[in-house]
Amino acid sequence: MNKIEIRHVEVVQYINPLREGGSLPAIVKADDDFLYVLKFRGAGQGKKALIAELLGGEIARAIGLNVPELVFMNLDDSFSKTEPDEEIQDLLKFSVGLNLGLHYLSSAITFDPLASKIDAMTASKIVILDSLISNIDRTAKNTNLLVWNKEIWVIDNGASFYFHHNWPTWENHLTRTFPLIKDHVLLEFAENLKEASLEIKEKLTNLKTQEIIALIPEDWLRHENDTISPIEIRAAYKTYIEAKLAMIDNLVKEAEDAR
Structure with a gap:
């Protein structure tokens, strides 16, 4: 790896x-x-x-x-x-x-669900990704996807993990699904949700999650209004991602029902 x-x-x-x-x-x-x-x-x-x-x-x-x-x-x-x-x-x-x-992807164009093509597996992975990271900002109004070299590129994930704006209540989000998936721009193309979820579980191991969270610069974890320490914040992100992976079947069902 x-x-x-x-x-x-x-x-x-x-x-x-x-x-x-x-x-x-x-x-x-x-x-x-x-x-x-x-x-x-x-x-x-x-x-x-x-x-x-x-x-x-x-x-x-x-x-x-x-x-x-x-x-x-x-x-x-x-x-x-x-x-x-x-x-x-x-x-x-x-x-x-x-x-x-x-x-910067020079000459890339914004993904348009009416004009751009996307395969079902890629669409399914992106839908599940956004359920896992609680991304409220991948809708038809603002797709946050680019087409470059005839491939789909994922950009702009800054609206994800919105629980971190209020640390006193973050644990309330651990058992929640993601009903806003109904507004996802790729939901209609996401025909391989179950297969995609199996691949995601295989690739996004606890070790990989830990490695990604370790990338966060210490300086970014310090905010005047936060009630928990940087060590606790890293642990919270890890707990959150692992909790969502553990309920991935529920997230898939929610997306399938929304389709």
């Missing part, structure tokens, strides 16, 4: 904001000469959205889905000083330090 390694790069050029998202991600260039979509720690949901992006992306990759390479991106304070737009200037100022980048 290959060990997951997330590269660290430095942002060397801010190119332009992507104004489709409320959190104003941006296309930037790094010191490795590649372009990335940079997700900012200073945006609306802050570091918790970066954690959800990291966990959701690497879980998707572990179960065999296409995900752009994720990298840790260091942003220094020089960019905010030269940015004329006040909103972006503030975002850059509050995002100095470690952020998250996704490799």
